[in-house]
Amino acid sequence: MARPSDPPPGPLPPAGPEAPSPPAAPPWTVTGRARALLRASRPKQWLKNLLVFAAPGAAGQLGDPDALGRTAAVFVVFCIAASGTYLLNDVRDVDRDREHERKRHRPVAAGALPVGWAAAAGVLLIAAALAAAIAAGGRPVLAVLTAYLVLTGAYTAVLKSVTVCDIIAVAGCHVLRALAGAVAIGVPVTSWFLIVVSLAALLVVTGKREAELRGPAGTRTRATLARYTVSYLTQVRTMVSGALIVTFCLWALDGSGTGDPLPFRAASIVPFIACVLRYHMLVDRGIGEEPEEIALRDRGLQLGVLSLLILVGLGAHLG
Secondary structure, rough: OOOOOOOHHHHHHOOOOOOOOOOOOOOHHHHHHHHHHHHHOOOOHHHEEEEEEEEHHHHOOOOOHHHHHHHHHHHHHHHHHHHHHHHHHHHHHHHOOOOOHHHHHHHHHHHHOOOOHHHHHHHHHHHHHHHHHHHHHHHHHHHHHHHHHHHHHHHHHHHHOOHHHHHHHHHHHHHHHHHHHHHOOOOOOHHHHHHHHHHHHHHHHHHHHHHHOOOOOOHHOHHHHOEEHHHHEHHHHHHHHHHHHHHHHHHHHHHHOOOOOHHHHHHOOHHHHHHHHHHHHHHHOOOOOOOOHHHOOOOOHHHHHHHHHHHHOOOOHOO
């Protein structure tokens, strides 16, 4: 029997939403740790490092076995360095990733790869990349790789929380990848090349942020997303893509009547614009949060990129 001082019984208050708990870590095994380390290295994102082939390919140098070998070595160096930075980034963001619907399944956030292991592996991979850079391309490649690591570190520590600077920093990392391929074989970097690569990188990164912002509120763990709006990012994406198309057209038409025996570079304008339009459509659908997934799965974009590479390659090697 309830006492007079006891509050009257009533319905229990509804339970509030709970943050998702990380998945249970699998039992420790050597094979399991190795698989977790490989997954945490994000091999799918090594696709970004294919940018090192951009300058040698545009200059028609990939037919030279020595140039191709050196460029491939730089590609491997950047893959190793990028994996090291991914591991250190996951260590720093482990608590935030556990609140994300998708990132909570990453090996470090899920507990499949201990934080200490990830930190040690990240440092070792970066050190190995720096040593390999000297062997792959000497001081020029080492300088570009060091700039890439400094910019990546600044992004992880500070810039990822600064509006606009986070977009520029990630785009800058893409530009440095492309620059590394040029310095590896001594290809002169033209202003056309730098502008096109910079604008393309800025377009992809802006689309990524916009897709993240269009996603469910529970998946928005970036501090800067709260200060962006979809309309602002759409305006930036539209402005950048317009400048990108104009710049690419000027570059393609500038060489079509001089170095090209056939207007391959001029013809490359068609698949290039098609790729830009396709990417806009995907971002509007909210699919661009993981650009590497688009590159691996979207057949329309793959056909456009393949056509573009064939035409630019023919113009470079036959011109």
